[in-house]
Amino acid sequence: MIVSITLTSKVLDVLDVVGGGGGGGSDLPPVGISPAIIGADSAHVSASTIANCFMDVAPFEVLRNCQHIYIKNHGTRRQDFLQGGLERITIRFAFAQLLRKSKVSILMRTTSPKLDLSHLTPNEQAELRCRTALELKDRNEYDAAREAMFPIWNGIIGSRPNTKGLSDTVATQVLLTTGILTGWLGSRSEIKDADDYARDLITESITLFEALKDSRKVAEARTELAWCYWRAGANDEARILSNEALKRLTIGGNARANALIVLSFVEWSESRHKEVLRILTENAPVFERITNHTFKGTFHNQLGITFRVIGSTSKKRSDYFQRSINEYRAADAEFKLAKNLVFRAHVKNNIAYVLRELHRFKEAHDYLEQARRLFIRVRDKVRTAQVDDSRAQLFIAEGKYAEAKMAAHTAARTFEKAGRQCLLAETLTNQGIALARLHEPEHAQFIFQRAIEIAHQAGSLNRAGLAALTMIEEIDSLQREVQSIAYEQAREWLASSESPDIKPRLKAARKKIAARHSEPVDAREVLFNQSYDLRAEVLKFEHDLIARTLARVNGKVSHAAKLLNIGYQTLAHMIEHKYPDLLKQRTPVRRRPRKGSRLQR
Numbered sequence: 001m002i003v004s005i006t007l008t009s010k011v012l013d014v015l016d017v018v019g020g021g022g023g024g025g026s027d028l029p030p031v032g033i034s035p036a037i038i039g040a041d042s043a044h045v046s047a048s049t050i051a052n053c054f055m056d057v058a059p060f061e062v063l064r065n066c067q068h069i070y071i072k073n074h075g076t077r078r079q080d081f082l083q084g085g086l087e088r089i090t091i092r093f094a095f096a097q098l099l100r101k102s103k104v105s106i107l108m109r110t111t112s113p114k115l116d117l118s119h120l121t122p123n124e125q126a127e128l129r130c131r132t133a134l135e136l137k138d139r140n141e142y143d144a145a146r147e148a149m150f151p152i153w154n155g156i157i158g159s160r161p162n163t164k165g166l167s168d169t170v171a172t173q174v175l176l177t178t179g180i181l182t183g184w185l186g187s188r189s190e191i192k193d194a195d196d197y198a199r200d201l202i203t204e205s206i207t208l209f210e211a212l213k214d215s216r217k218v219a220e221a222r223t224e225l226a227w228c229y230w231r232a233g234a235n236d237e238a239r240i241l242s243n244e245a246l247k248r249l250t251i252g253g254n255a256r257a258n259a260l261i262v263l264s265f266v267e268w269s270e271s272r273h274k275e276v277l278r279i280l281t282e283n284a285p286v287f288e289r290i291t292n293h294t295f296k297g298t299f300h301n302q303l304g305i306t307f308r309v310i311g312s313t314s315k316k317r318s319d320y321f322q323r324s325i326n327e328y329r330a331a332d333a334e335f336k337l338a339k340n341l342v343f344r345a346h347v348k349n350n351i352a353y354v355l356r357e358l359h360r361f362k363e364a365h366d367y368l369e370q371a372r373r374l375f376i377r378v379r380d381k382v383r384t385a386q387v388d389d390s391r392a393q394l395f396i397a398e399g400k401y402a403e404a405k406m407a408a409h410t411a412a413r414t415f416e417k418a419g420r421q422c423l424l425a426e427t428l429t430n431q432g433i434a435l436a437r438l439h440e441p442e443h444a445q446f447i448f449q450r451a452i453e454i455a456h457q458a459g460s461l462n463r464a465g466l467a468a469l470t471m472i473e474e475i476d477s478l479q480r481e482v483q484s485i486a487y488e489q490a491r492e493w494l495a496s497s498e499s500p501d502i503k504p505r506l507k508a509a510r511k512k513i514a515a516r517h518s519e520p521v522d523a524r525e526v527l528f529n530q531s532y533d534l535r536a537e538v539l540k541f542e543h544d545l546i547a548r549t550l551a552r553v554n555g556k557v558s559h560a561a562k563l564l565n566i567g568y569q570t571l572a573h574m575i576e577h578k579y580p581d582l583l584k585q586r587t588p589v590r591r592r593p594r595k596g597s598r599l600q601r
Contacts, residue, residue: 025412112231123170126152130177140342140378142185153178158197169212176205176221183228188380192419195228202228216255219248223259230266233421233458238266253284257295260286264302269422271462273500276306297343302326302348308354315499316537321354327353342383345374346546349387356394364394382423385414389427396433404434425455425463429470436474445475445482446552452489465493472509483513543579546571555587 023295087362103116117125129148136145146155152174153161161178163171176244179201186194202225209217226241240265245498249256260283267275280303287299304327311320328347335343348371355364358543375384388411408431416425435444448471455463468490472483494502561571572589575582 004123018308075198084380122165123167125165126170126174130173133177133181137181137184138292138377138382139338139340142188145181146185149178149181153181155185157182157189157191157194160201167206169214171206172205172217175201175208176217176224179205179228180224183224183231187231187382187418187420190381190418191412192417195232195419199225199228215248219245219259220255223255223262223573226259226262226266230262230269232419233460235266235269235422236459238262242266252289254290254292254295257286257290257292257299261295261298261302268302268306269460271461271466271497271499273306276302277310280306293334293338294340294343297331297338297340299379300327300331300334301343301347304331304347305353308350308357309440309499312357321357323514324354325351341374342378342380345371345387347382348374349390352390352394356397359397361394361398365391368394381414382418382420385411385418385427386423388414389423389430392427392430392434396430396437399435401437405431405438408434421458422460422463423455425451425458425460425467428454429463429467432467433470433474441475441477442551443554445471445478459491462497465490465497469494469505469509472512473505480513480516483516489514543582544574546579547582547585549583550582555585557586 017584059259072567077247117128120128129152134146136142136148146153149155149161151162153159161174163174166174182201183195183198185191186198202221206218206221206225209221222241226238226245229241231236244261245259246256246263249259260279264276264279267273280299284299287296290296302390303464304324307320307324307327311317311324314320329349332344332347335347348367352364352367353372355361355367368387372384372387372391375387388407392408393408394412395401408427411427411554412424412431415421415427428447432444432448432451435441439460448467451467452471454466455461455467468486472478472486472490478486487506490509491506494506546564549555549560549563552565557575558568561568564571575586
């Protein structure tokens, strides 16, 4: 049962664990750490546990007040507080002072699982904790799920659970649950290595379940491993794992529904929308019979977005859009029963897509604002960024390209930090569209090519193809060679795409390239011998190369220097003294105050 409790007791429990009271932590090293550095890393983990646990659950205002109390009493700096430069155990005093305030006590009230475990054996306690944590995870209550696993797991990403004294079956379930939570918690908090840690734990659980000859649990674990690979953009691996799981999960139920959902997500990521529709419609009876409202809501939501995409290029456009809205309403009803605030926010985001297609822009903005507030409320940065990407697309549809550029840039930074490569490629493509329409072709080309590279590295060839095709469509001044190569790659990468608008777009791109090749060329420049001034030509080439690079990185000299493989100071000096006409293309120079200048004032 979920009840409302104050964070005071929760924080004090954490303090007792870190201070040495109670044996909740694991003696095993964090996942992926070699024995040679276990000692140093585990010492750092112990010193950081208190602040990490508190920072993950504390509202920003509370954390800032705590920081001020700590700095006031210990004369340290903000960086030391955040990075653990001093003894973290003295933060206990700061918390105690902070929690005396009645206003803070009310603000820090939260929901947390309160489990009566006094009558249960250690194995039964662990099983109940795992079951409760996974139920909370399905409602996107990740912090509460992490707390439900305490003290079996300390909640730190990369740490192992304490399975000492548990039976083989229960210990393996604990490993699987910890791996599942690690992946989703890490994704929410933009921790790039989280999926690696999660894969290690889940793979270990698969090995143990196989030794126990529990084929159903092996299939469930493979489904969760598929989710890890999907989050990382490795769609081929995710498809293989989910199909293997489905072969073992022949009987309907929540486990088979979960495997079908991840498979539909994989196919959606590859723009195989008809395949998504087939998977969901053929297995509709599975979802009708299950009891998990989150899975049922996800089923309806996936159908909704599939009908929307198919409808956007169909002659029966309005019919598909209405079916999409009906599915979204059914999804919202299921998520309401599941008490899943985050997924209800997803539905609002998806409704905004339909409203955008219908040119009802104001209503679409209202829905996106509601969705963004909900994601911020649950502190989910990745999903907040997905709404920002939706806003970028909406601004593009309205012709507000400057706003679209900023929204896409904000989303891209978050996706890059979180390691969400497929989402990053999509939002970079939108950013490229906005830049091209703002008449910044060099910068737009750089962003498009970055989207192509990221999508290709992630194995998402359809996204790479879409970025290449969009680059041809949006940038008229693209070099002929780049145009031709981009077209050939787009045609190859999008060959298996089921999106109905791809073939017409490829045909239009081919015509555009053909028209460009038929433009008249000065025969004298081609046939007559030309004389050159080598020094002048070298300077012109250097000038143009620097100019193009600055345009690609929005005038940031530090970024341009990296691309040109020279030092920042060298490039800045060249711009200032050798090519002063490029000063207007670089970002403004910020002069740092000399040492002691502030003191002299």
